[in-house]
Amino acid sequence: LIRKQLAVQLHDTIAKDLAHIAIKAQELSQPGCATPEELAALANQAIATSKRIKPTILQLDTESGRANITETVSLVTKMLSTRNITLQNDVSENLAPQVTRQQALLACLVIREAATNILKYAPTDTTASLEVTREPDGAITITTSNTIGDSPANIGTTGGFGLANLERQITTNGGELEYSHTPARWILWATIPTGGKE
Structure with missing residues (x-):
């Protein structure tokens, strides 16, 4: 309905x-x-x-339906491999049954958007990192880091949800999204609390 x-x-x-x-x-x-x-x-x-x-x-x-964080990590890993970008990931064990439906949805949005930006801005033959951790209070933290190339790659029609839209969704649900960069690296960090739909 x-x-x-x-x-x-x-x-x-x-x-x-x-x-x-x-x-x-x-x-x-x-x-x-x-x-x-x-x-x-x-x-x-x-x-x-x-x-x-x-x-x-x-x-x-x-x-x-319920988003699956592990499957999303696997999909973006394959996506990044198309430009020979290796994604080193560290995801908390047995995560799926410990998170709410809304947490899973938002976490997958963060992971996909971060990976889309890595695909566009990281040089080929480099390594990016992704950490997805369930904190003691039940919140999920997501951190990504990647090298910044000299110029964006031409990835055709591939487009993301947009960091501004993503930040709006995260903060609406009581979380935080921050991103910054040094001259050589781009870093994204998000926290998603337990509140939301089961």
Whole structure:
């Protein structure tokens, strides 16, 4: 039922916005019709629509089933290997039954986003690290570290959830997300408390 309601929400809001954008784009495609201001307004509308769709998609993910941290680590390890980046990981044993459903979902989001950034910014033939630890109070901490390349890699259409969106999701659920870099390394750290859906 919840997924059906979310599908209706997508149709009633996002689909209508996209239809309007498509119609406007067709109008502006006529010779001499488009001004820089109109094109900028259309681009801003498209950006606003994309930002609105992400929370709904995340909610669909939340309802679709329990995320698996170990499987996600395995998947991103394979993803990084496509650029010969080795991911050294240290994940707490028997983690799955000890975390809430929401913790697992958010942890997987963090891991995927961190790996996407590593894929884009780390040089080939380097090693990155990932630690996923369950703390005594039940919180999960995630730390990643990688070398920074001279320029971003061309990874085609691969895109992440976005650090700003990720930070919003983490803090909304009572956690923290921090990231920083030295001239040579990028470091990301997140903590996800036990609060949330089981």
